[in-house]
Amino acid sequence: MSMPSLRALASVRFKEFYREPEAIFWSFVFPIILAIGLGIAFRNRPAESVPVAVVVTPASPADVRDSLPAHLARGGNVIVTRVASEAAGREALRTGRVALLVVPDSAGVVYVYDETRPEAQLARLLIDDRVQRGAGRADPVPITERHVREAGSRYIDFLIPGLLGMNIMGGAMWGIGFSIVDARRKNLLKRLVATPMSRVEYLLSFIISRLAFLAIEMVLLLGFAMLVFDVPVRGSFLQLGGIAILASLSFSALSLLVVSRARTIEAASGLMNVAMLPQWVLSGVFFSSANFPDAAQPFIRALPLTATIDAFRGTMLQGATLGGISTELAVLVGWLVVGLVGAVKMFRWR
Numbered sequence: 032m033s034m035p036s037l038r039a040l041a042s043v044r045f046k047e048f049y050r051e052p053e054a055i056f057w058s059f060v061f062p063i064i065l066a067i068g069l070g071i072a073f074r075n076r077p078a079e080s081v082p083v084a085v086v087v088t089p090a091s092p093a094d095v096r097d098s099l100p101a102h103l104a105r106g107g108n109v110i111v112t113r114v115a116s117e118a119a120g121r122e123a124l125r126t127g128r129v130a131l132l133v134v135p136d137s138a139g140v141v142y143v144y145d146e147t148r149p150e151a152q153l154a155r156l157l158i159d160d161r162v163q164r165g166a167g168r169a170d171p172v173p174i175t176e177r178h179v180r181e182a183g184s185r186y187i188d189f190l191i192p193g194l195l196g197m198n199i200m201g202g203a204m205w206g207i208g209f210s211i212v213d214a215r216r217k218n219l220l221k222r223l224v225a226t227p228m229s230r231v232e233y234l235l236s237f238i239i240s241r242l243a244f245l246a247i248e249m250v251l252l253l254g255f256a257m258l259v260f261d262v263p264v265r266g267s268f269l270q271l272g273g274i275a276i277l278a279s280l281s282f283s284a285l286s287l288l289v290v291s292r293a294r295t296i297e298a299a300s301g302l303m304n305v306a307m308l309p310q311w312v313l314s315g316v317f318f319s320s321a322n323f324p325d326a327a328q329p330f331i332r333a334l335p336l337t338a339t340i341d342a343f344r345g346t347m348l349q350g351a352t353l354g355g356i357s358t359e360l361a362v363l364v365g366w367l368v369v370g371l372v373g374a375v376k377m378f379r380w381r
Contacts, residue, residue: 063251063255066252066260080108081108081109081130081150082154083111083112087114088115103158109157114132117134120143124145130148131144192343192348193340193344195253196278196314199248199275202244204282206240207238208302211237212293212298215294216294216295216296249271264347265348266350274342274360277367281364281367288373289303310334310336314331315337316340333362335363338359341359342360342363345359
């Protein structure tokens with residue numbers, strides 16, 4: 032292998048990248064924008080108050096008119112609105128202004144609500160507990176509440192490793208695949224085949240350039256998440272970097288395999304979407320992959336993006352050692368070997 036030619040090829044990859052503003056945006060800026068938006072949407076905030084309507088008419092007993100609404104609102108988390116009739120309350124319920132309608136009658140209290148709405152179920156439990164306590168119910172077991180909002184248990188902590196994995200996959204797949212197909216489409220590869228350069232040198236130049244961009248992507252997104260959202264990294268930063276390098280190599284190899292014979296941008300785009308779309312959906316980027324049926328779990332665990340995200344989450348949130356993520360690392364190594372061997376065998380200059 033000729034090192035001067037490899038350096039020249041890697042330099043070409045860098046120049047191709049920074050001359051494309053769109054590539055810089057999608058690789059470096061878009062993941063941070065996504066983290067900001069989702070981090071704000073799922074930020075820590077006080078428990079939401081549930082709107083409840085209570086029917087209070089001039090004919091209602093004094094204890095209902097005065098004490099019931101105040102008693103239901105005591106303790107927070109409930110916004111109580113008085114309505115003059117059950118019809119007015121049902122109208123508020125139908126239009127979504129309240130989640131529960133409380134109708135006092137001679138036999139007790141009637142709850143009117145849509146049982147398919149989660150907030151209505153919550154309102155029913157909160158209000159009934161306060162009604163029963165107000166009637167003198169004694170709890171046989173004392174209960175103490177402790178509210179925890181610890182870093183590592185929030186949605187943004189779950190999200191950032193998923194975004195890191197998704198960004199590594201997208202950068203490797205699109206950055207390498209499109210460059211190769213575009214060069215093949217313009218007949219540049221046919222000219223390169225006449226040089227002393229081997230196909231291994233050509234393919235390695237793409238992988239080397241991806242590793243350089245990977246360092247920038249990791250520092251920007253992870254550093255931003257730690258500074259702005261206080262996302263924890265309980266494991267080793269060195270281990271985190273090793274996972275990122277192995278994941279980038281695996282996705283780069285997969286990209287080389289996917290486009291090894293594609294001749295048009297449309298064909299490459301279709302093949303890469305086939306390779307990436309199932310991983311976006313199944314691998315737990317935005318929600319846990321455990322939500323899928325047990326029968327699908329072996330297939331999901333074998334995906335490189337699942338292995339990458341699980342390794343990131345284990346290292347960042349649980350402080351896992353290399354032994355704790357050995358299965359995920361083995362999956363990534365397997366994809367790296369299969370991708371590289373397949374790409375070298377199938378790659379065509381023309």
